[in-house]
Amino acid sequence: MKGTTKTLVLTLGTVVTMGALAWASVPFYNWFCRVTGFGGVTQTAEAGSDTILDKTIKVRFDANTDPGMPWQFKPMQREVEIRIGETGIAFYEAYNPTDRVIAGTASYNVAPYDAGYYFTKIDCFCFTQQVLQPGERVEMPVTFYVDPEMVEDRDAKYIQRIVLSYTFYETDLPESEDLAAAPVTDTAEGDKNGLN
Incomplete structure (x- = not known):
């Protein structure tokens, strides 16, 4: 194999390998965080x-919205204060003050990080x-517990307060909501009124 051909094959192999690793890194990192409670x-x-x-x-509750998200969002x-192992429930409130339908997805984390696993x-x-919907206000529950195994963890057993934090981001509407939120056109109005 010539020197230039060998270099080209090695370069392409490196690019493909790096691309595959980059593609796999996000799902692998998500899996790692779920398994270990990291982050x-x-x-x-x-x-x-x-x-x-x-x-x-x-357990303290925190609420945030992305700068582009027009909702008002807060813990109720x-x-x-709950016993470790006891099932707790908390409510958050979201309000859409706009005149349009808005979809949102919440990301979350727990602090301190050692508590995430539990x-x-x-x-x-x-x-x-x-x-x-425009002007809609909803109460949204989260049901949770703190795993009793936390008291056996040499670092986590000293935790006295956990902060559960959410951030809402605006996301694309599902197709069914897109159609429901679409403005009525003149043609559709004419059809409804029997004018066409």
Whole structure:
């Protein structure tokens, strides 16, 4: 194989390998965060914990919106104190003050990061896209518990307060909502009134 051909093959191989690694890095990082709780990523469960301890922990709730998101979004309670392992429920409120339908998706994290592995959500508005009509106000629940195994973790067992933080971002409307939100054209008005 000639020197230039060999260099070209090696360069193409490097580019393909780097592209594959870049493509795989996001799902791998998401999987890693879910498994380890790294970066404050929480866990999920189908049901509450079987064990409830006498030790309590405070959970503080925080709400933010992306600068481009016109919704008003806030927790309906600032903080709750629950026993570790006990199922808790908290509500957030979202309001669409605009004259258009807006869809949003919430990202979330937990602080301190060591608590992410033990903070478990059973149900959450953040699992699905939310769509608010103009002027609509909704209450959105999150059901959760703090895993009792946290008291066995040499770092996490000293945590006394967890902060659960959400940020809402505007997202594209689902197709069905796009059609419902589409303005009525003159042709459609004429058809409705039997003018065409």
